[in-house]
Amino acid sequence: MKxxxxKIQTNKDAPHDEGSINAELLVKAGFVKKESAGVFTYMPIGLRVLKKVQHIIREEMDKVGMQEVLMPTLIQKENFEKTKRAGVDVAFETDRNYILGWSHEEIITPLAKQYINSYKNLPIAFYQVQTKFRNEPRAKSGLLRGREFIMKDGYSFHATKEDFQEFYEKVAEAYFEVFKRAGLRSYRITAGGGDFSKNISHEFSVITQAGEDVMIYCEKCGFAQNTELGEITSCPKCNSTLKKDKCVEAGNIFDLGEKYTQDFDLKFTNEKGESIYPYMGCYGIGVSRLMGTIIEAHHDENGMIWPKTVAPFHVHIISLDQNEKASEIEKILESNGIEVLVDDRDERAGKKFADSDLIGIPLRLVVSKKTLEQDSVEWKERSSDEAKMIKIDELTEEVVNYIKN
Ligand SMILES: [Zn+2]
Structure with missing residues (x-):
């Protein structure tokens, strides 16, 4: 791509009112445009990242056996009245009849009635990746806290609590995998159910200075706890010294019990012939928040440093008056499955390098008169300060190896 x-509309002026790195860098690099507090447009390059994050999440949810659906954002208010959640202050009401969806138990539970009559229909699980709305009074911190944001929400139905618990653990493992693939180390924290339920729930948190929560954690074994739950200094699991840092909640999983299946009178016939309520769980990941969190975890003073798995492109070719050769290399790399962005603009070198650092594509290749005299290009990884020359003959293999590992 040339x-x-x-077009990548980089901006010299970054918003300082957001108080977070992700907002500053995303706007500066032209990945998003801020429309109003907590409301953003994703520009072409930003949307590429968002889609990659979504793709990772979809793959992992599909693997645990959830089926993707797409529910409406407009939810009848009467559904929320059934669950006594109509008046919650996070809800955006459009008129007397509708609420903009901030959670979808009120749609998925009546919908599941179509599938569930007998224990033979269970377990069954659905998820969606969709725009959610929350009337957030403190919308700030860029993509970390929005009024309109992209979320993955999943819901599962089970014949027994034991079956639910087994599935819940499978989803927890899938969450660790999602965050790992997105370049983040996450910690699982036991939490109360909050507004959702009085049953047990877990948060998946990532350490970042932009976080609003604080946790104590063990880097060695992964133990983590909310600081509210008491001050301890050594890990109760492995005895290592615990650390304390700010963190952001990137995902959560909830035991919903029978609350919603009772509210919507969703019943099934069990093996004994009894008509009972299925056991339910729900599973959220803030997709756009995850994109913001990745930047909080991967950046330096010059810009973003995308992990290869979610980078908008794999390779950034900087052409210094050598557009023809740059285009040749682009085509060869692309035919090998590499995503390439070529800076073929009529700009000075300094501007091209600064923009490249800001955008943060993992691998930068410079094609100039000087490098071509050696039948080479200059290779520099965004996460490293070192540059080296590499022969054009060997380039494709090297790039493919680098991106795949
Ligand atoms: Zn430990």
Whole structure:
């Protein structure tokens, strides 16, 4: 993809009112445009990242056996009245009849009635990736806390609590995998159910200075706890010294019990012939928040440093008056499955390098008269300060190896 076509509108002025790195860098690099507090447009390059994050989440949810659906954002208020959640202050009401969805138990539970009559229909689980709305009074911190944001929410129905618990653990493992693939180390924290339920729930938190929560954690074995739950200094699991840091909640999983199946009178016939309520769980990941969290965890003073798995492109070719050769290399790499952005703009070198650092594509290749005299390009990884020359003959294999590992 040529930058002369694929416009990236970088901005000198970053918003300082957001008080977070992700907002500053995303706006500066032209990944998003801030429309109002907590409301953003994803620009072409930003949308590429968002889609990659979504793809990872979809793959992991599909693996645990959830089926993707797409529910409406407009939810009848009467559904929320059934669950006594109509008046909650996070809800955006459009008129007397509708609420903009901030959670979807009120749609999925009546919907599941179509599938569930007998224990033979269970377990069954659905998820969606969709826009959610929350009337957030403190919308700030860029993508970390929005009024309109993208979320993955999943819901499962089970014949027994034991079956639910087994599935719940499978989802927890899938969550660790999602965050790992997105370049983040996450910690699982036991939490109360809050507004959702009085049953047990877990948060998946990532350490970042932009976080609003604080946790104590063990880097060695992964033990983590909310600081509210008491001050301890050594890990109760492995005895290592615990650390304390700010963190952001990237995902959560809830035991919903029978609350919603009772509210919507969703019953099934069990093996004994009794008509009972299925056991339910729900599973959330803030997709756009995750994108913001990745930046909080991966950046330096010059810009973003995307992990290869979610980077908008794999390779950034900087052409210094060598557009023809750059285009040749682009085509060869692309035919090998590498996503390439070529800076073929009529700009000075300094501006091209600064923009490249800001955008944060993992691998930068410079094609200039000087490098071509050696039949080479200059190779520099965004996460490293070192640059080296590499022969064009060997380039494709090297790039493919680098991106795949
Ligand atoms: Zn430990």
């Amino acid at each position: 930058q002369s076509f694929f």
